[in-house]
Amino acid sequence: MIATRLSLRDFRSYSAADVRLGPGLTVVSGRNGAGKTNLLEAIYFACTGRSCRTANEREVVRFGAELTRLELACEDALGRHEISVGFKPGDAKRLKADGAPVDNLVGVSARPLVSVFLPDRLELVLGAPALRRSHLDQVVAALWPARAGTRRAYSAALAQRNALLASIRAGRASKASLPAWDAELARHGIALMADRDATVERLRPRFAEHAAGLGLEGEVELRYRPRSKAADAAGLVAELAERVESDLERGFTGHGPHRDDLAFRREGRELRAYGSRGQQRLGLLSLLLAEREELAAERGSAPLLLLDDVMSELDATRRERLTSLLRRDGQAVITTTELEHVPGSDADDVEKIFIEGGRALQGVEA
Numbered sequence: 001m002i003a004t005r006l007s008l009r010d011f012r013s014y015s016a017a018d019v020r021l022g023p024g025l026t027v028v029s030g031r032n033g034a035g036k037t038n039l040l041e042a043i044y045f046a047c048t049g050r051s052c053r054t055a056n057e058r059e060v061v062r063f064g065a066e067l068t069r070l071e072l073a074c075e076d077a078l079g080r081h082e083i084s085v086g087f088k089p090g091d092a093k094r095l096k097a098d099g100a101p102v103d104n105l106v107g108v109s110a111r112p113l114v115s116v117f118l119p120d121r122l123e124l125v126l127g128a129p130a131l132r133r134s135h136l137d138q139v140v141a142a143l144w145p146a147r148a149g150t151r152r153a154y155s156a157a158l159a160q161r162n163a164l165l166a167s168i169r170a171g172r173a174s175k176a177s178l179p180a181w182d183a184e185l186a187r188h189g190i191a192l193m194a195d196r197d198a199t200v201e202r203l204r205p206r207f208a209e210h211a212a213g214l215g216l217e218g219e220v221e222l223r224y225r226p227r228s229k230a231a232d233a234a235g236l237v238a239e240l241a242e243r244v245e246s247d248l249e250r251g252f253t254g255h256g257p258h259r260d261d262l263a264f265r266r267e268g269r270e271l272r273a274y275g276s277r278g279q280q281r282l283g284l285l286s287l288l289l290a291e292r293e294e295l296a297a298e299r300g301s302a303p304l305l306l307l308d309d310v311m312s313e314l315d316a317t318r319r320e321r322l323t324s325l326l327r328r329d330g331q332a333v334i335t336t337t338e339l340e341h342v343p344g345s346d347a348d349d350v351e352k353i354f355i356e357g358g359r360a361l362q363g364v365e366a
């Protein structure tokens, strides 16, 4: 499934825009503040009904406007589709797929999956483990939608166990009720760990391949780091039992997959601590590219890649490598202040959008 055209009204800096997206690479260029990231965000918003940039979604409605509307035309081998999103702060969103209202766009097959790289996504490499866990769980859910419930079931069991620990601590409940919850937590925990492990195992070879291809030198590795060593639910129950005193002292569960991490390593050392900024960027890109290929293999359709300002910290060789990879397979939209930063962008197979004076122009050298 590819996106072919985006039309919008009153989104961020745009009063109206209507742009074509290429089946391969589309380059959005313009000076700082022109509205490039806004356009990328609009594509994401049209695909998912959410912003990839802010939790305060009223920000996306153009200053002075009441509501924003976006329409995204898509296409696959079987035909054309259309997604539309209407958003008025304070009201429920109006989402439609092929003309029919839907509650959300998550499971909608009329649109491509999207994968987005914003500069602040480097937090995925640099930030707290919770970000990596939640990203990993999103990949699990994208690869195998039926398994999305595992994480929720685990979180619910964890919340129950924590509530019980607090009650025992306060003398309002007895320890005798713990084992039942431990078994429940362990059952979901083992399933969650198995999903995460399977996902990382699938991503690992592609990750290493992309890292090498993009010029991240040395031995580069993606590794799942579960907190628990348990091989089955009984093992995890035993680990929980060993730590029950410290859990009771703290009032929450200190052990289990809610403490897992995902490590990006180069030459045996964490990219997070020792990598250069460019290396960290390449690590993140390698992960997104690996995910895209696995999704394409599993779901039969590659996600649309949205890459914001990804070239600015890369040298000429690495820009070249990334661009040729992006032109080779899948659909991608990339923003840049300088067209020269995207080598080969003058080729016919690359769609170009120029942002100027608050408008998105196409087919004219601005």
Ligand SMILES: Nc1ncnc2c1ncn2[C@@H]1O[C@H](COP(=O)(O)OP(=O)(O)OP(=O)(O)O)[C@@H](O)[C@H]1O
Binding pocket: 011, 012, 013, 014, 030, 031, 032, 033, 034, 035, 036, 037, 038, 039, 059, 060, 061, 062, 063, 309, 337
């Ligand atoms: N809701 C809104 N209504 C109108 N304008 C907005 C709104 N939100 C943001 N803007 C404007 O959008 C502009 C920024 O756009 P954007 O972030 O897309 O720039 P950019 O082209 O990505 O720039 P850079 O190269 O610096 O990343 C700012 O001038 C900002 O004032």
Ligand SMILES: [Mg+2]
Binding pocket: 036, 037, 038, 308, 309
């Ligand atoms: Mg920007």
